[in-house]
Amino acid sequence: MVLCSPQNPLQDGSLKPASRPLSPLPPSRTYDANIPGDFYYHLSRKPISIIKSQLHRNCSTLIRPPNLNGTDNETxxxxxxxxxxxxxxxxxxxDNSFLVAYAIGMFFSGIFGERVPxxxxxxxxxxxxxxxTxxxxxxxxxxxxxxxxxxxFxxxxxxxxxxxxxAVVACVGNWFGKGKRGFIMGVWNSHTSVGNILGSLIAGVFVSSDWGMSFIVPGIIIASTGVLCFFFLVESESDLLARILKASQTLVRTMLIVVYGQEDNEKEPLLQNSSSNEEIFSSPGQSNSISSEPAEEHTKAISFCGALRIPGVMEFSLCLLFAKLVSYTFLYWLPLYIANVAHFDPKEAGDMSTLFDVGGIVGGIVAGLVSDQTGGRASTCCVMLILAAPMVTPGPFIVSLRMLLVCGALVNGPYALITTAVSADLGTHESLRGNSRALSTVTAIIDGTGSIGAALGPLLAGLISPTGWNNVFFMLITADILACLLLSRLVYKEVRGWCGHSPRHRG
Known part of the structure; x- marks a missing residue:
């Protein structure tokens, strides 16, 4: 059966087939995907950095319990x-057992993510x-x-x-196109910093009296969210449509049982993807495009080497290695640096270091918005990294409120942009020829390479810091410069596109 438009009667009095497909999901409308951000992952990994001050303390400043046995008054x-x-x-x-395992596992995670719902x-x-946890x-x-x-553990x-x-980047990428992807993902990516902040606050509630709960409470929170994810996560619009059709089948079959007292004798599903049902939602001229959708849906997932050959993946991956090296060095060592330079107590230093995360929220949003307007993902990252280099310098001024906010924005802005919008762009690159099953693998390669830097940064800082904090900051400046150089080819390509020498492509 073909749906007809009453506004277009034919000469014989019949109705002309509708010229536009009647889709149950209008493309102009964006549907809530109920996407669980990486918020809970960051919340559950933060307690270990909070309880360190409880595991090793200055016992000489505390009152020793009278019923405590032992003679060692120092520990x-x-x-x-x-x-x-x-x-x-x-x-x-x-710390490194987590970071190294995370870096290694990330390269395999994307491969599984493309093959498992x-x-x-x-x-x-x-x-x-x-x-x-x-x-x-x-x-x-x-x-x-x-x-x-x-x-x-x-x-x-x-x-x-x-x-x-x-997985979460793939979900978000399935729901939003490239037009405003940078801004949308920049706002969405702020959950990582919020997760770090909230994880610190939750762990801080129990750290002094019962540090075991500093792990157990976040562990229960992320496990509970996993249950909600199972019941309510909608991966994409096609997934939503499939659920609607399945629910419709169940409803119609139930009605048949109620009305006739038995299930319909037809063996074929009532709402199967047949040619007659395709005509319901499309005009005759569009039947071929719709019939090709199942074939595209079952496209073979991209291989690891195939993902590496996508233009821009290698450059952005190596750039993220150095950008994440800088970011995670601040994450793990900034509280200690503030305590040593500004002579704050550990709690005040920890609270002040959260300003770096607040700046990261702003930086991620600004980076996404600018890259959307200019179409230059690489250029946006490069400019922010260049501006970050002079900010990442030793001295008391870096512990000021404004400098922490600005430094956090410039350091975490490129990091956030690469791990979100850039990964989504490259995972849907035109060279894939419509293969939609590459997003998770590309994201894993980029973030996995960056995680190597996340493991190296704190490790190198620990080795270099005994020689002086200045050397640590020189290492961070060098990493910033290398990150910029790795994007030079892509920046040159984008600049030529702006000058009209070649078509401009994002990613």
Missing amino acids: WCDWVPFDQDNYKTLFGAV LRYYLTIGMLLSGLF CLLGLGFYLNIHSIWYYAF QAMNGLVQTTGWP
Whole structure:
């Protein structure tokens, strides 16, 4: 049956077929995808940095309980094995067990993400992340003092948390086109900084009295969100349409049973994807395009090497390595630097360091908005990295409120843009010829390469800091410059496009 338009009668009195397809999902309307951001992943990975001050403390400033046995007055309040002089090395081992596992797992995560429904993938990842986070907290109640216990579950947590970023970027990319993708994803990406801030606040509530709950509460939160994700996440508009059709089938079949007392004898589904049903939502001239949709839906997922050959993937991946090196060095070492330079106590230094995350929220939004207006993703990143280099200099001025905000915006802006809008652009690049199953793999490659920098940055800072903070900042400036140089080819291409020498392409 063909739907007809009453406004176009033919000469014989019949009705002319509608010239426009009647779609149950108008393309001009954007539907809520109920996308769970990486917010909960960041919230659950933050407690480890908060409880460090509780695991190793200055016991001489505390009142020793009278019923406490032992003669060591210097470390009686510390948590074994972090009560020795090598506690910084042990903390570094715990941190790097997460970061290294995350970096390695990210390269494989995208491959699985392209082949497993994202709803199931995120659900499993969130449930396992909640489990491993809670197991870290159980170390307090079970009185576990083995460094291998904490390093192992941190590594396992790092592996399962790789399910988050490629999947959520793929979900967002499925719902928004390139036109305003930078701005939309810039706003959306602010959840990472908000997750860091909220994770710090939740962990801080319990850290002094019961630090095990600093892990267990975030673990329960992310696991509960995984359950909500399973029931309510809609991956794309096609997924929403499939659910509507399935619900319609169930409703019609139920009505038949109620009316006739038995299920319809037809073996074929009432709303199957047949040629007659295609005519309901399209005109005859568009039947070929609709019939090709199932073939596109089942396109073979792109390989790892195939994703690397997409123009721009290598450049942005290596650029993110150095950008993330700078960002994560600030994330792990900024509170200590503020405490040493400005002579703040640990709580004040931690609170002040959150301004860097606040600046990152603004920087991500600005970077996305500017890149949307100019069409130059690489140029936007390069300009912000150039401006960030003089800001990343040692001295008391960097601990001022304004400088922390500005530095956070310039450092985290390119990082946020590359991991969101750029990844989505490259995952839907024109060279893929319509293959929509590359977004998760491309995102994993880019963020996985960046995660190598995230692991190297804090490690190098720990090795260099004994020689002076100036050398640490010189390392960060060098990383910024290298990140800019890696984008030089893409920037040149974008500038030529603006000058009219060649067509301008994003990504």
